[in-house]
Amino acid sequence: MYAAMLNKKIVLAVSEAYLVNKEQKKLNWDNYRCPHCNKKVILIVSEQKAAFFKHISSYGSALGEKEEHHLSKMLLKSALTAAGFNAQVEIPLADGQLRADVLASKKLAFEVQCAPLSTAEFNHRHNLYKTIGVMDIWIVGQRHYLKRNLKHTQLIFFRKNKKWGNYYLEVNPKRNYFCLKYNVLQEPLTKKLVYQTKYFALDEVDLRTFWNFRPLKRKYVLQKASQREYLIKQIRQKSKLGLRIGQMLYERKMTVTDLPDSLFQVWRDPGEEDSVTKFL
DSSP, X not given: OOEEEETTEEEEHHHHHHHHHXXXXXXXXXXXXXTTTOOBEEEEOOSSSOOEEEEOGGGOSSOOHHHHHHHHHHHHHHHHHHTTOOOEEEEEEGGGTEEEEEEEETTEEEEEEXXXXXXXXXXXXXXXXXXXXXXXXXXXXXXXXOOSBOOGGGGGGOEEETTTEEEEEEEETTTTEEEEEEEXXXXXXXXXXXXXXXXXXXXXXXXXXXXXXXXXXXXXXXXXXXXXXXXXXHHHHTOHHHHHHHHHXXXXXXXXXXXXXXXXXXXXXXXXXXXXXXXX
8 A cells, every 4th residue: 555644635655654754753643544444554665666654553453463563573673774773674684584573674683472482493583693793682572571580491581781681672663662671680580570661652753763772770679587587478378489499408417597697688590590590
């Protein structure tokens, strides 16, 4: 579709793409509507062919994983193209062993993961990218959204750098944004996480903001008493953690009260071994 309604007037996709490329407007911030059915459409900017509009309302109120994956790829590709990248979708790499969801350049690819993914499959794909010298950036869909308690299946998607510490990327195609969760840390013993959040629109302006984002990382406060109480509770309930640490304490003829306070005051990276187990 090469035309859409905007403020009760017909606009051409090629004209709207021109304004986006000239930075006179942001990508998909306008409320484009189909001239025939009046449902919402989005502008797709492409290097290989003329810009066009695409329906999104046909997916209904909730996106399935396939629709979420497809729409996320298209929006990300469009935003990257508007930002000056020659972005392409579903590009075979590594002699056909790998297919990049969105290849931004010869050295940069984006993987949008909405379906379940095993650690073995992730490692296989990640190592193939590494072998061919392409940086792979992983962005997850709603199935993998990070909440307050860490899931083991989320560990493969974490990355770390000096600017953001441990960070995690999520996409929301229905609302046309992606989310950076950064400065992510885990409590000494529990699965609870703390993190800061920054949202970016899926457009060329916020993509540039994302690359240059240098936040002030917050210093989190830990309640050591609650961590010690949690460990006591786990031992009493004979949980997996409680049984393991309880056995080590028994072998060393120690109790929880013998453990130094410092063990309950140190944050850890997501998925890192707990401080008490390390100590014992």
